[in-house]
Amino acid sequence: MPRVNCVGIAIPPKYPQEEVFKKLGYRGLFWPLFKSTGIAAKPLCVPVEKLLESTAQDMHDNYFKFSLSLSEASIADCLHKANLRPEEIDCLIYVSCTGMVCPTPTYWLVDKMGFRKDAKHIPIVGTGCQGALPAMEVAHNYCKVNPKSKVLVVSCEISNAAYFPDNRTDTNLAMANAIFGDGSTTMLVTNVGPGLEMIDFETIVENDYINDIKLPWEDARLKIVLTGRIPYIAAKKAREIALKLLDRNNLKVEDIVQFLVHSGGARILDQFEEVMGLSHDELKYSWETWREVGNLSSSTITMSIMKMIESNTLKQNDKVLLVGLGAGFQACAILTQWVDS
Numbered sequence: 001m002p003r004v005n006c007v008g009i010a011i012p013p014k015y016p017q018e019e020v021f022k023k024l025g026y027r028g029l030f031w032p033l034f035k036s037t038g039i040a041a042k043p044l045c046v047p048v049e050k051l052l053e054s055t056a057q058d059m060h061d062n063y064f065k066f067s068l069s070l071s072e073a074s075i076a077d078c079l080h081k082a083n084l085r086p087e088e089i090d091c092l093i094y095v096s097c098t099g100m101v102c103p104t105p106t107y108w109l110v111d112k113m114g115f116r117k118d119a120k121h122i123p124i125v126g127t128g129c130q131g132a133l134p135a136m137e138v139a140h141n142y143c144k145v146n147p148k149s150k151v152l153v154v155s156c157e158i159s160n161a162a163y164f165p166d167n168r169t170d171t172n173l174a175m176a177n178a179i180f181g182d183g184s185t186t187m188l189v190t191n192v193g194p195g196l197e198m199i200d201f202e203t204i205v206e207n208d209y210i211n212d213i214k215l216p217w218e219d220a221r222l223k224i225v226l227t228g229r230i231p232y233i234a235a236k237k238a239r240e241i242a243l244k245l246l247d248r249n250n251l252k253v254e255d256i257v258q259f260l261v262h263s264g265g266a267r268i269l270d271q272f273e274e275v276m277g278l279s280h281d282e283l284k285y286s287w288e289t290w291r292e293v294g295n296l297s298s299s300t301i302t303m304s305i306m307k308m309i310e311s312n313t314l315k316q317n318d319k320v321l322l323v324g325l326g327a328g329f330q331a332c333a334i335l336t337q338w339v340d341s
Helices: 017-023 028-036 056-082 132-145 171-179 230-248 266-276 280-293 297-310
Strands: 003-010 014-016 041-043 091-096 120-125 151-158 182-190 195-205 256-261 319-326 330-339
Touching (some): 003 056, 003 297, 017 028, 017 171, 056 182, 132 151, 132 297, 132 330, 151 297, 195 297, 230 266, 230 330, 256 266, 256 280, 256 297, 266 280
Parallel strands (some): 091 151
Antiparallel strands (some): 003 182, 003 195, 014 041
């Protein structure tokens, strides 16, 4: 059965949250909002002060430049961990929602990194923060049809390309500017070896909330839109999809050793714990990811997967539930279990 064997990451330099706040030029009354996130420092490809000087074209150029460099770095990290060469990869799935490059970055890396000319490239764009989970399902299906294949799922988000610092009075926009950072992760998916085996998948789309979380174009730039309802909507739908998946597989909440929920915000994680009756420890890796890097959009949950795998604490058949939340409003969930070989 297809499983995630390992995860590589690439994180740019981090900037202390207080520095981000000050250099974005927000008034003092907004500092409690930035501070309350609990994020110590955010990874950003572009120095904070340059965000204020960036034109729409600069932001597009930044996405192109840094999506290539961060994707290359996370791919290299993943291949190093798996002891594989680029020419051994059969398919590359690229996930992103914070910018647009055509062709996608993996195409540009074929000659540079040495991928085969006949390797497949599958872009998944515009799916928001939950994008890595549908990409995992695509990788799962590809490996089912091609049992000997090796697939890379590359998630790369340059959130500063969607920064909108111009309006410094909008609380929801300030929250978006306070929590999003940049980064890339790459998962290796195969049918062999130890890893997080994918058992079942579920998706819920609720168009009633489509305007509560989205990335529309405004003044030739992407703008992250979040409303104050998101933590409650997200927790409610995360619970709904989690219970549906568990029920279908004759499992209870207590059968899951770890929940990996998209670290979209501290209130989202708090609310999910409350509605599911979970402890902080049962969302340990989601909380660690949130505190260390904030919200990296589609790269966030894969960073949590990496932390969990590399903790070496999972035992044979331990069940783990992944829950992704994002634009649409869409929730995705994957039931997984650890396999030793």
